[in-house]
């Protein structure tokens with residue numbers, strides 16, 4: 001591990017500005033075109049669970065409770081595409097119970113196409129509060145208030161699919177706890193092809209996907225994060241919906257005919273699994289990749305993969321891949337996520 005490596009953290013930024021890595025000066029022109037804009041979701045505010053923006057479809061038969069969750073981050077639109085499609089489909093599960101939710105509508109409503117990174121959250125990252133001590137701590141905070149609303153729902157969930165996207169890349173991938181039950185379930189699903197398994201113990205704050213029972217090695221519920229592609233591209237919504245449909249089908253909640261009717265066509269993805277090995281943290285404001293990494297790029301041990309000021313950053317181990325290269329990292333911020341291919 002290089003001296004700059006720190007514990008890996010999925011979707012790490014602690015402020016919206018961190019995500020873009022360019023302070024408060026970034027602008028929409030720095031990002032890919034915005035193909036999808038927010039839609040009015042107020043029609044979905046009144047759910048049937050007693051919790052706003054959470055709906056349930058109960059088969060009345062035995063089977064797992066599966067939650068498809070959108071908008072843990074307010075500017076990640078793919079989950080809205082998927083959850084709205086599932087709500088509008090008139091689904092009647094054949095087993096178990098489907099929960100469909102929009103987590104942070106408060107942040108989603110604040111989207112500004114000229115400053116598209118700023119609506120990731122309102123007060124704090126909703127994907128960093130999932131520890132009961134944090135959830136209970138701040139009565140005024142928008143995100144912990146929402147976490148308190150969602151908490152009773154989450155306690156009964158057997159499988160959570162948390163739909164995310166990224167600002168920095170085209171690739172879709174799973175982010176998985178190193179728990180065999182989570183990895184095995186993701187392996188059964190055809191999209192997205194890439195799986196990133198990481199140790200969440202180094203994270204600053206606890207993510208939804210390993211909250212409570214999801215992260216307990218001795219328990220059975222499973223929390224999955226899928227990163228569906230770039231935040232505002234239409235294709236990311238297709239991948240979110242395809243992944244959701246595949247999961248519901250694989251777990252027996254919907255039949256094949258229903259799945260086929262709902263599932264958008266997405267390109268076949270080769271399956272590959274990576275174990276994250278560390279994070280390169282930028283030391284200067286002149287961090288730049290040595291070449292244009294697309295994500296999941298193999299690099300040779302010792303190869304110069306970036307320059308940080310005048311210092312070369314070398315690939316630190318054999319079978320190294322640059323899983324993620326973030327644009328415009330700022331000093332102290334994550335610049336690259338590295339990993340080793342395991343399958």
Ligand SMILES: [Zn+2]
Nearest residue numbers: 011073164165
């Ligand atoms: Zn996210």
